[in-house]
Amino acid sequence: MEDVPRHEQYEDDDENTNPARPIPEADETPPVEYDKYVASKVQIPVGDSMMYGTVRRRKRDEEGNLIGRTNDNPILDTAMYEVEFEDGKVEAFYANQIAEHIYASVDDEGYTTYELAEIVDHKRDASAVNADDGFVTLRGRRVPKRTTRGWEICVEWKDGSTSWEPLKDVKESHPVKLAEYAVANKLVSEPAFNWWVPYTLKKRDRIIRAVKRRFHRKNEKFGLEIPNSVKRALEIDKETGTKYWEEALAKEMKNIWPVFEIKNEGETAPVGSTLIDLTIVFDVKMDFTRKARICARGDQTDPPSAITYASVVSRESVRIGLLMAALNDLDVMSADVAGAYLNADCPEKVHIICGPEFGTEYIGRVAIIKKALYGLRSS
Numbered sequence: 223m224e225d226v227p228r229h230e231q232y233e234d235d236d237e238n239t240n241p242a243r244p245i246p247e248a249d250e251t252p253p254v255e256y257d258k259y260v261a262s263k264v265q266i267p268v269g270d271s272m273m274y275g276t277v278r279r280r281k282r283d284e285e286g287n288l289i290g291r292t293n294d295n296p297i298l299d300t301a302m303y304e305v306e307f308e309d310g311k312v313e314a315f316y317a318n319q320i321a322e323h324i325y326a327s328v329d330d331e332g333y334t335t336y337e338l339a340e341i342v343d344h345k346r347d348a349s350a351v352n353a354d355d356g357f358v359t360l361r362g363r364r365v366p367k368r369t370t371r372g373w374e375i376c377v378e379w380k381d382g383s384t385s386w387e388p389l390k391d392v393k394e395s396h397p398v399k400l401a402e403y404a405v406a407n408k409l410v411s412e413p414a415f416n417w418w419v420p421y422t423l424k425k426r427d428r429i430i431r432a433v434k435r436r437f438h439r440k441n442e443k444f445g446l447e448i449p450n451s452v453k454r455a456l457e458i459d460k461e462t463g464t465k466y467w468e469e470a471l472a473k474e475m476k477n478i479w480p481v482f483e484i485k486n487e488g489e490t491a492p493v494g495s496t497l498i499d500l501t502i503v504f505d506v507k508m509d510f511t512r513k514a515r516i517c518a519r520g521d522q523t524d525p526p527s528a529i530t531y532a533s534v535v536s537r538e539s540v541r542i543g544l545l546m547a548a549l550n551d552l553d554v555m556s557a558d559v560a561g562a563y564l565n566a567d568c569p570e571k572v573h574i575i576c577g578p579e580f581g582t583e584y585i586g587r588v589a590i591i592k593k594a595l596y597g598l599r600s601s
Contacts, residue, residue, distance in 0.1 A: 258510035259303055259320055261462040262445035263334070265381060266305065266323045268313060274381060275305040277445075281314050289314075294509075296321035308383070324445045332443040332506060336379045338396055341403045343376035345386075346414075356413030366417035373414045375400065389414060391440065397422045443506040452502060452578050455514075467504070470512040471579055477561045478516055481568075482589040484576065491573040491588050498522040498572050501597070502579065516579065517597035523572060526599050566594040 262277045281289050281302040290300040299317035306312050328334055350372025357364050373389035392400050401422040404415045441448050449455035455467035491497065499519045506512060547554050572591050576584040594600065 257464065258466070259317060260464060261447070261458065262320070262324060262510070263442070264305065264320050264323050264445050265327055266315060266319070268307065268311075272381060273307050274383060275307040275313070277320060278304045278306050278312070280304075290316065292317070296325075328444055332508060333440060334442040334445060336381075338392075338399070339378045339380045341375055341392070341396075341399060342378050342384065344389075344403075344407065344409070345374050345376075347372045347374075351413040353411065353413060356416065367413055368417050370414045375403075393418070398426050401426075444508070444510060446506050446510065446512075448504050448506060450504075455504060456578075466512040467514070470504070470514040471502075474514045474516050475579060478564060478595065481564055481591060481593040481595050482574075483592050484580075484584055485588040485590070487587060489588060491590065492571065495571045495573045495590070496523055498574060500574055500577065500579075515596070518572070518574075518591065518595045520598045523570060523599055563596060564593045568592055568594050568598065569600050570598060572598070 257280060259277045260279060263274060264277065265272050265274050267273075268275075281304050283289055289302040292301045293299040297318055299321065301317045302314050303317060303320060304312050305315055305320070351367060351369050356367050358367050359365075370389040370393065374386045375389055375392045376384060376386050377392060378384045389400075397418070401415075401419045404410055404412075404419050405423070409415050410419050441450065447458060449458055449467060452471065455471065459465055459467050485491075499522065501517050501519055503515045503517060504513070505515070544554065546552070568591050570591075574589050574591065576587045576589050578585060580587075580589075591598070
């Protein structure tokens with residue numbers, strides 16, 4: 223029987239170097255790295271009823287040690303968290319319990335869904351359209367202006383809680399119930415209602431079958447609030463004692479930094495350049511990772527004289543490729559080139575004014591967009 227080969231150390235090998243470093247235990251890493259559940263809102267059973275609570279922190283034992291082990295797979299994650307309910311009561315739950323109830327209460331895209339019990343109130347602000355301005359003239363005909371601006375609806379959910387929601391969101395999820403409420407409260411003559419309520423009631427039965435019965439809260443995914451501005455994102459981090467949104471912004475800025483040519487303080491934009499805004503889209507992935515995407519407001523520039531489009535592979539080509547792989551027992555692999563569009567030069571003359579996402583050093587400076595930033599008409 224041949225001897226098993228042994229590793230012979232080279233002269234320049236460091237005796238203290240171990241090429242196969244042991245993987246550290248999950249909780250040896252700073253706990254905040256695994257606290258993606260913190261600040262999540264979850265509906266979870268307490269006694270005989272379902273209650274909404276907010277995940278506050280990891281739970282520790284009497285000696286201050288974290289309870290349970292973290293795992294990338296939520297089913298195997300035994301870390302324990304403290305959940306604070308609306309009445310101030312705090313209960314401890316395992317991560318896999320929290321994940322199970324979060325995923326059960328969201329749709330396919332991760333938006334939190336709520337079941338509506340009834341509509342209880344309404345209000346309008348100064349931006350709502352008045353009755354005198356509720357019509358426009360199209361092709362010589364006077365037609366109602368299609369708007370829901372300035373109106374909010376107070377709804378009661380089946381868990382007993384109430385909240386104020388934009389009229390457009392309630393109309394989208396429960397049009398018939400909202401139309402009946404508008405009739406009962408004599409709101410049909412208001413511009414925000416008169417263009418759709420009569421039609422909805424006339425087609426009541428067909429609409430009931432077509433619409434979804436759940437309300438989708440667009441500013442919440444997987445129980446986590448989605449900020450609508452940099453300011454709110456940083457406020458959420460401060461409230462929860464985390465840096466998830468700050469890190470997401472920093473990662474996105476690092477990726478797109480080559481796009482901008484930032485002028486010195488006091489310098490102006492070149493003649494003929496158009497000032498546009500940036501918009502920041504925040505999102506939460508299925509693994510609770512926070513993501514930020516910075517886009518240019520291409521709608522603020524003039525339409526291009528030539529048609530611009532990006533060619534993509536056809537569905538048939540992908541299916542043929544997958545078929546060939548299956549017939550030949552081949553492995554299918556995919557890859558993604560992050561920020562591929564940033565390699566192209568920007569043919570448009572556009573610039574921005576740096577906001578807080580650029581850091582305090584650059585706020586207020588002019589920045590020329592030199593690369594094909596996502597959102598531009600020519601990108």
